[in-house]
Amino acid sequence: MSCGKVCGWLPAYVALGLGEDERQEFRAHVRGCQECRRLLWQEDPALAMALALPAAEPTDGHFVEEVLAGIHQRRVEKSLARKKRVWRRVAAAAFLFLALGLAYERWPRVPPPTVVATPVQEKLVPEPFVEVEGEGVRVYQLVSEGEARTQVAFIVSPAVEL
Amino acid sequence: MGVLRLFTSRDVSAEADDRVLAKAARAGDEQAFALLVKRHQGGVRRLAARILLDEEEARDIAQLAFIKAWENLSRYDPSWCFSTWLYRIAANLAVDALRARGSRDRTHQTHLRLVGEDEAPKAPQLLQEKEVESIFRQLAQALPPAQRQAFVLREVEGLSTSEVARIMGCTETTVRNHVFAARATLRRELARRFPEYLPKGGEA
Structure with a gap:
């Protein structure tokens, strides 16, 4: 891509009006061309700065292992939390059961109606x-x-x- | 070059590979997920670093993003690029961390700038990448989280407006507005903090 073409696209790029293909082409060129980047800086320093930022990606040999270790740890934590939840429910149910049992035991009961046997009086038929x-x-x-x-x-x- | 160079055939096949790997990972294949982590760790960490402006915190956020991705693989919609989905998780986590951090860090960075003000200014065309990074870090402190997210995703990482809108969960018009506002803020901060780098005749 030529610098002249980039100059033509510059106003549209700044106005966020370039099509996506042209935009990617423009960006690729400006990243590698100091003169075009200077032109862009004149138009909009923020956009030029964005393209001048280092593209090198941080490399870290242990990152993947650490992510996998994190996944395992989360899995263990979740499993423990699930078990804890189950035990908590069991304990709650047992407590409730005991409480209900005690309440039943101590509940004031209404005495059953007493039936008093009375001698049957022979009715005299007049x-x-x-x-x-x-x-x-x-x-x-x-x-x-x-x-x-x-x-x-x-x-x-x-x-x-x- | 950003991780998401979206319009080349190589990227299309890489994206297809990502989907296959994601499918395998969803079935519980950790090795497949490890490959995805290996492939995208650089981009995710860099994105988080550009939003948070802190390498160490960005590393933690990137790790958390991958762990969350693993845990939510069942919700991954293959109609999305895997990288876009991953970026969405990472960017949201980074913005959450940024919001939680609040204004404390801004004050700290202002102080750092005041301490280092004796450095001799250089012409913009002679700025090295590291220096640009340093200036950007200081200027970006002034950006609200949403503007920073939109600017980093679209202008630094080179994602399309529609992808940024998908990641941020807003419309393309909102993304453009955020980017315009971010550019204006960066220019104003440049004029205030580094007037020597302002384009000739340029005012904030």
Whole structure:
């Protein structure tokens, strides 16, 4: 790519208006061309600075091992946390069970209703008595023995024989 | 060159390999995952370092990103480039760490700059990569997390706007807005801290 082409694309690059392919081409050229980078610096120092930053990637031989070790550690931690959670639930359930048991034991109970056997009083069936009032009318009155207030009376045709 | 050079045939085949490896890793193959780590560790660490501006913290975040990737392989959607998915995890973790760090670090870096102000300025075209890195670290302190993430992913790492949008979980317009805002902030900070490097006639 020529520097002249880059100069033509410079305004569009600064206005964030370049197509993606052209943008990548532009960036690749400016990274390697100090003169074009100087031009870009004149237009926008921040954009020029971004392209002048070192591209070298930090290398670290132990990084991968450390990541894998971190993964294993997290796995162990999660497993322990899961076990802890299970034991905590079991302990909570046991505690609840014991508490319920104790509460049941100490709960004030309502005594069962006591049934007192009373001697059955033989009810005396009152003997009917007959009273005759007037002619041709019979009045039968039945009165229980103990309860003077209760009276049953009925009138029967004299033709009917009891 | 960034890890994600997306538009060459070599990258297309590498991405296909990544998907095969990811599938094997999802089935529990640790060796396949180790290959993925080996292949992408550089890019992920560099991305985290550019967002966090701290190599050591970036290393920890990169490790955590790979561990999280392993744990969430079942959720990996093969329609995504594996590297984009990985970058998403790493970038989100880095931004979370950045937000958690708060303003404490910004104060610290300002102090460092004040201590080192006696260094003789150099012309921008003579700046070495290490010096650019150092200046960028100091200027980027002023960027809010979202702007820093968008700028690093798009302008430093060279990802496409659509990929950055996918990684950040926002629209392409939002990504462009973040990038424009980041550029303005960087230029303003350059004028304030390193006026000697400002382009001729350029004002903040």
